[in-house]
Amino acid sequence: MKINVSKKSASITPSGIREFFDLVLGMEDIISLGIGEPDFVTPWNICEAGIYALEKGYTSYTSNQGLLSFRKTIAQYLKKKYNLGYHPEKEILITVGTSEAYDLAIRALINPSDEVLIPEPSYVSYYSVTQLAGGKPKYLSTHETGFKVTPKMLQEAISNKTKILLLNYPSNPTGITYTVNELKNIAKIVKANNLIVISDEIYGDLTYDFQHTPFASISGMQSHTVYINGFSKAYAMTGWRVGYACGPENVIDAMNRIHQYTMLCAPIMSQMAAQEALINGDNACLEMKKEYKRRREYVISRLGEMGFTFPYPAGAFYIFASVKNTGLTGKEFSCRLLKEKKVAVVPGVAFGTEFKNKYYIRVCYTTEFEKLKKALNKIEQFLKEL
Amino acid sequence: MKEILELLRKNAKLTAKDIAKSLKKNVSSVEGTIAKLEKKGVILGYKAIIDENKIKDFNPVRAIIEVQVAPKRNLGFDYIAKRIYKFPEVRTCYLVSGAYELQLVVEGKDIHRVAEFVAEKLAPLEGVKGTVTHFFLKKYKEDGVIFGKKDENHRMNISL
Ligand SMILES: Cc1ncc(COP(=O)(O)O)c(C=O)c1O
Numbered sequence: 001m002k003i004n005v006s007k008k009s010a011s012i013t014p015s016g017i018r019e020f021f022d023l024v025l026g027m028e029d030i031i032s033l034g035i036g037e038p039d040f041v042t043p044w045n046i047c048e049a050g051i052y053a054l055e056k057g058y059t060s061y062t063s064n065q066g067l068l069s070f071r072k073t074i075a076q077y078l079k080k081k082y083n084l085g086y087h088p089e090k091e092i093l094i095t096v097g098t099s100e101a102y103d104l105a106i107r108a109l110i111n112p113s114d115e116v117l118i119p120e121p122s123y124v125s126y127y128s129v130t131q132l133a134g135g136k137p138k139y140l141s142t143h144e145t146g147f148k149v150t151p152k153m154l155q156e157a158i159s160n161k162t163k164i165l166l167l168n169y170p171s172n173p174t175g176i177t178y179t180v181n182e183l184k185n186i187a188k189i190v191k192a193n194n195l196i197v198i199s200d201e202i203y204g205d206l207t208y209d210f211q212h213t214p215f216a217s218i219s220g221m222q223s224h225t226v227y228i229n230g231f232s233k234a235y236a237m238t239g240w241r242v243g244y245a246c247g248p249e250n251v252i253d254a255m256n257r258i259h260q261y262t263m264l265c266a267p268i269m270s271q272m273a274a275q276e277a278l279i280n281g282d283n284a285c286l287e288m289k290k291e292y293k294r295r296r297e298y299v300i301s302r303l304g305e306m307g308f309t310f311p312y313p314a315g316a317f318y319i320f321a322s323v324k325n326t327g328l329t330g331k332e333f334s335c336r337l338l339k340e341k342k343v344a345v346v347p348g349v350a351f352g353t354e355f356k357n358k359y360y361i362r363v364c365y366t367t368e369f370e371k372l373k374k375a376l377n378k379i380e381q382f383l384k385e386l
Numbered sequence: 387m388k389e390i391l392e393l394l395r396k397n398a399k400l401t402a403k404d405i406a407k408s409l410k411k412n413v414s415s416v417e418g419t420i421a422k423l424e425k426k427g428v429i430l431g432y433k434a435i436i437d438e439n440k441i442k443d444f445n446p447v448r449a450i451i452e453v454q455v456a457p458k459r460n461l462g463f464d465y466i467a468k469r470i471y472k473f474p475e476v477r478t479c480y481l482v483s484g485a486y487e488l489q490l491v492v493e494g495k496d497i498h499r500v501a502e503f504v505a506e507k508l509a510p511l512e513g514v515k516g517t518v519t520h521f522f523l524k525k526y527k528e529d530g531v532i533f534g535k536k537d538e539n540h541r542m543n544i545s546l
Binding site: 297373 | 397407408410541546
């Protein structure tokens, strides 16, 4: 018998670059600038906390919301860093990565055919997660506005079905972020239209030129916002799978009701390691940030010299570059670069509409300096040979 | 300047051009700074970090030697320290607090040479009150560099 899978799962569009991915995954001896996770291993004090947890026999479930002491640490951290006040017992939920947090938020908020506005290019998951939840994802293309959402664009996109605006800044794949004033202007539209903002700020700690501002900290916005963060990027903890959501009590409660039956809880040893990250991880985090910042300057300078254009990457570890003046599409560029020079980058179409992202590539600087340099030398050669 | 030193301390092979790009400075100013640091003796030299276990006949014997010494009137420990660190066998020499005063790393072709050095050169020196020798058995980490196989990140080649 051939099993018929659900229409819903069948409807999730396989990403148009699956073949390219398979090609990259199957190749050896390449330098990849296509990896969206840190090249660092988790700092030792954090690993050690995880090992200690195991040694002490912490191998059980935790409460659905997550360890209370961990939630308290998060509350203190947000208070101290951003002056954001969240009640650890009612307004914070520990999740299995940031990924679970926005999935829960969308599922907890969406009624059939409610619209979710997703600025694109965007991280890949939001669109499908919205579809799975029965909502209507609607892309806002930001290519003509410096890859940022503008109040005007937002106002024009809002219909009476619009319920959620999904923000992700610093952004994957562009590295752009918003200034306080830009956020305030977005907040006005959010307020006037009673929107809810799901704000994925997983790269917040990787903002290089100024202090990151959470959307929830903009005046009047805490009650409109589900703030989402995690440990994968700034603490190099992708494999541990811990994140969290903070928001109004009734939203966190709704999210927890889904979470209790679908995930139960985040792994206890990962929660304990992540707590150590917040308490004693600042230094390691700053060291990694410093390294990313230097690489960023280097890559900006090299790509600029080669004639690429891209929005200024104020955070995260990505550069979203146009390859239009090579005459190739992003996909062609990526495929040929891989085959001819054994360097991998990601075609821009992975991050949104084919039409708008056709001539872009995403370059990650999550690779140690010497390799990064080598890869850029190869890209330079590749351009000369075109 | 501090940032340049930080980068070079990690990787002395970086060119002035690489450093300039990484720190958003111009190349000539980076070159100038490095030249000045070299001239002033802030940067004393550049050398390779070698894992001696991985090659044959390149594996000298080393020992940490704790040396109890008496300070000299008006000269403190500097006089006796100099008498000791001038020996080429002494690779490292620190004045430390605690149960002894000087901590040395001494190097020799084999264990006998090191023992000989201690017995014939070091211990008889006037002012040396006693020595304790610890031979190195295995080097795990030195100056921030881990020897042997590094823990690598096991990432996939591509991810979004
Ligand atoms: C914007 C963004 N959000 C979320 C994630 C996933 O994070 P987590 O590992 O916390 O699930 C990623 C990973 O690439 C990302 O880029």
